[in-house]
Amino acid sequence: MAIKDRFRNIPLPEIIEDAVPEEEPQEAVIDSQSVFADLVKSLSQKIASIPVWFEYTKNEQYDLISSYVSAKLKDFWVEFSQEEKEKFITMFMNSVFGFGALDVLILSEDITVIFVSSDGKVEVERSGRIELSDIKLDNAQFEKIKDAMLKLSAEDAEKGIINVKLENLLITLLLPPVCSAKIIIRKLARKKVDFEYLINSKMLSSEAADLIKSYISEKHNILVTGKLNSGKSSLISAMLYEPGEVRSVLVQKFPLITGLPPSVETFLTGTLDDTGFENLMTSVSLMAPSFIFTDLNSVKYTDYIINSFSDLHGFVTALRADSVAAAVAKISASVMFSEKCTEKAAKAALAKIFDFIVFVDDCKLKSISALSLNKAGSLVLTAIEVPEPVSLQPEGLAEPVLQKPEALPVKNSGSFLARYQ
Known part of the structure; x- marks a missing residue:
């Protein structure tokens, strides 16, 4: 049983009292x-x-x-x-995690991230969308979780950002002066997040997946960009399954991408300073892997990679940005500052290392842009036609129409950022 x-x-025990008619046991x-x-x-x-x-x-x-x-x-x-x-x-x-009222949210399979504010408000990311939870913590509950995580990390609260890994949970504390106190509980994926998973999740179509797979097999360099929690890590996770048995390296700040093939070696940079990061990347390059993937989401790291691996092929990296134009502007501005070069040279550096920019938003693939330089050495972004995921349509409705992403409107004059507005 x-x-x-x-x-x-x-069965409950049968109880018969005086003067009470005998009844069938209940x-x-x-x-x-x-x-x-x-x-x-x-x-x-x-x-x-x-x-x-x-x-x-x-x-x-x-x-x-x-x-x-x-x-x-x-x-x-x-x-x-x-x-x-x-x-x-x-x-x-397997059902109790030590976070009190938040345990029921952690246990829920369709919730991936939990956001807790210092006022006790709890929001969750469910199926790629942020929504308000009906759970609310009081101040004592919030402080108890915060203090427990601080004690576990053994890090100085003055750093402002503290990360703690517990089993399949990554807990981030955001503290003053960075912002008002917040707790973010991110559930690390237990499932295999490959292209089949993304297709079934309607993040992209099978045609779009095949297109990206071809870029990887041909060892093109790809920049994956999007907002916070837009699906960048999920897309990179899927890409990591494509090289097969050849050696690949994943460099990420925290262990968000897990459960990967044995051919992928993972390195974490969360506790490294700038010198430590440079030493790590030097060691990675000496390993001569067939593919390098980075999920660091910082223009500082992207700038370093452009300067250090300009001749690399089979490179994929992530950068947090609100749009393709914003990503281009971020990287170019950083290169101009670090290299003391002109805007044109910064754009040329971007186009020389990256072949494609993939933009995701709200856990959906939104666009793919090809990078090239024209005869004058100016950056050209060409939108690639990307079929959207096909949804099941009620009988009598037209089939979905495949739409071509709008190309970025590039002007011929003005500042670099202005040309993409």
Whole structure:
């Protein structure tokens, strides 16, 4: 009998009182899912009250949960074998994370990121969209989580940005003076995020996926750009599966992209200063991998890469920007400043290292642009026709129309940024 089935159709004792007509015994039916949810909620509250919960080892956490669950199960008059008991406790271990009221959000499969403000407001990213949760933390709950993460990180709060990795969670603390205190809990992907996954998620069409795959197989250099939480990391994750058995390297600030093929070697830069980053990239280049992927999202790193790997082929990097034009402007301005070069030379550097710019927004592929230089040495961006994902249409409606992304309007005069406005 399954563990949860033990909670179904549990008979209550028959009670017969004097002067009361004898009746058929009644059965009490306990909803196993409701019982499990109530126990998880109760256990989450209990664990959230333990200040040092995150400092316990897995075995210590297991022992505490085992004692708590065993005591609670006695209320249901149910006997468990040792094997069933261990399975049941494992279910709780996988359902309780130590974040109190936030545990139910972490457990939800369609929620990928949880944002908590210092006023207790909780927002979530669900299926690529941000929405307000009906859960709200009080000040004591917020401070307890914040203090626990600070203690785990052992980093100075004055840094303003603190990152802690717990199992498949990446917790980021944003603290003054960077901004008002915030907690961001990001769930690291457990599933294989490849192109098949992105196609099924309607992030892009199979035709667009095949196009990007061809760019990788031909070892073109690609800049992936988009806003915060736009889907850049997911797209890079899918690209990482394409090189096959050849050696590839992934450089990322924090372990957001996980579960990759053994041919991909991963390096983290989150704790490195500028010198450490340069030493790491030098070591990566000496490894002579067939492909280098970076998910750093900073123009500073992109600028360094342009200057250091201008002759590289098979390179993919991510840059956070609101549009293709903004990405071009960011990189060019940085190159002009660091190299003390002209605008034209900065644009030429951009076009010489990158063959394509892929723009994503709201977890959707929006455009692909090819980079080239005309005879005068000016940057030219050419929009590539990208079929959109086909949605199932109700009977009687027209088939989806494949739309060509609008080309960037390039003017012939004015400042570099003005030409793309």
